[in-house]
Amino acid sequence: MLNDHAERLGSGDVLDALQEYLASRTALRRLIRAETELSDSAWNALVELRAEGEQGRSLTPKELASRLQLRSASITALIDKLVRLGHVDRTTSSVDRRGLSLSITDSGIEFIDRHDRAREPEQAVAARLDPTAAELVVRVLDELSSAAGRSFSAAE
Numbered sequence: 001m002l003n004d005h006a007e008r009l010g011s012g013d014v015l016d017a018l019q020e021y022l023a024s025r026t027a028l029r030r031l032i033r034a035e036t037e038l039s040d041s042a043w044n045a046l047v048e049l050r051a052e053g054e055q056g057r058s059l060t061p062k063e064l065a066s067r068l069q070l071r072s073a074s075i076t077a078l079i080d081k082l083v084r085l086g087h088v089d090r091t092t093s094s095v096d097r098r099g100l101s102l103s104i105t106d107s108g109i110e111f112i113d114r115h116d117r118a119r120e121p122e123q124a125v126a127a128r129l130d131p132t133a134a135e136l137v138v139r140v141l142d143e144l145s146s147a148a149g150r151s152f153s154a155a156e
Contacts, residue, residue: 018144025118032115041068042078046087046112049104058103060093087111 033040048067052059059067065075079102082088087108093099104112113119129137 014140028118032117036111036115039078041070041074042082044068045078045082046104046108047116049088049102050109050112053104053109058101061100061102064102082108 029040029043032043036043038046045064045068048064049059061072061075061079064070064079065072068075070078079088079090083090085107087105089103089105091101091103093101126134126137
């Protein structure tokens with residue numbers, strides 16, 4: 001069934017569906033930003049720290065800045081705000097006493113869970129994919145990410 005439908009779809013259909021998804025995600029992010037009064041960078045920092053926390057890891061400010069593509073001055077102000085709000089813990093690194101380690105707090109996790117309306121539906125859709133479809137989605141998204149990265153690098 002999936003293959004019959006897929007044979008009728010063209011690249012324009014794929015791009016239209018992707019644009020529609022991205023537009024709905026952008027509108028949802030705008031709503032979350034208004035509700036939480038957090039910048040996209042602050043929100044993305046919490047999401048990154050939650051993902052690392054789920055794996056039992058933390059990040060250094062430098063690693064977080066790299067993932068968010070922020071300069072060190074910007075990441076310092078962002079971390080200060082998230083620590084002040086109680087969403088992030090900033091501790092001395094257990095590996096290097098001169099370094100810092102960032103982790104999301106229980107309050108930060110609860111905050112994200114309360115405001116992230118996209119995560120559960122996206123997880124539910126991903127869970128329903130059969131392995132072949134999941135592999136295809138991952139491959140397409142990886143290729144799109146790589147292509148966007150190459151375009152970004154070429155523009156610099």
